[in-house]
Amino acid sequence: MFNVSGTELFVIVVVALLVVGPKEIPSLLRTVARTLGQVRRTTRDFQTAFNDVLKEAERQAGLDEVRRDLRASGTGGPAKPRLVAPDGAGAAGPADGAPPEPPGQAEDLPPATDARRAVSGGR
Template identity: 40%
Template sequence: MFDIGAAELLVIVIVAIIVIGPKEMPRAMRTAGRWIGQVRKVSAHFRTGIDAMVREAELEDMEKKWKAQNEEIMRRSAINAEKDAGEPVMTGPPPIETGETGPDPMADDPAPDTQPAPKKADEAAPELPLPPRQEPKD
């Protein structure tokens, strides 16, 4: 914003010391620091307000676009429904078929400790031998 180099800053400090004096310089620097802080606070508040207004305007534009798209979709679906007046219109996902393809996925799971019984004797799971028992060492 302000293009102040090292040379210009040095000239400003020398002039300030000559005009204000070295005795009053710390007090003048504190006062200048307070003013700069107040200016920064006001500019940050102003910037925040501008950003909020911009966001609100963008949201209003997006709502208008969404409303127009929604109306277009509704109009198209109404036209398509009129064309297909004799056929039922499907409004949800297709039904899940159960039976030979497997159990109903929405059914509750059986208890975890129960196991289905084998259907035939030859399909039974073979029994596994138990590991050897180890005696505790004293």
């Protein structure tokens, strides 16, 4: 982190011993250790908060992109059933507003299946 060699560290310890004195070194080291611990905790808390904000911003950006795509496609919300054909030529579903017949009716099947159904008696 600081790129301190062994010789440089020895010089720092000798200067600290001369300045502070041998009796005060243990309390000084405890104070430095506590301060470093607090700095590390504060840094970790800040990094966690920053990452949370970044994730929320990414999530919001994703939601904004989805909203922009929905607006561009012309739908502002959930799809609504259409009762008029897209070309405007009459009703696309039953006139009484009932839901259309489910797929799989005889008219929806290919001709070969209709022929098999006729031979097997409608099963």
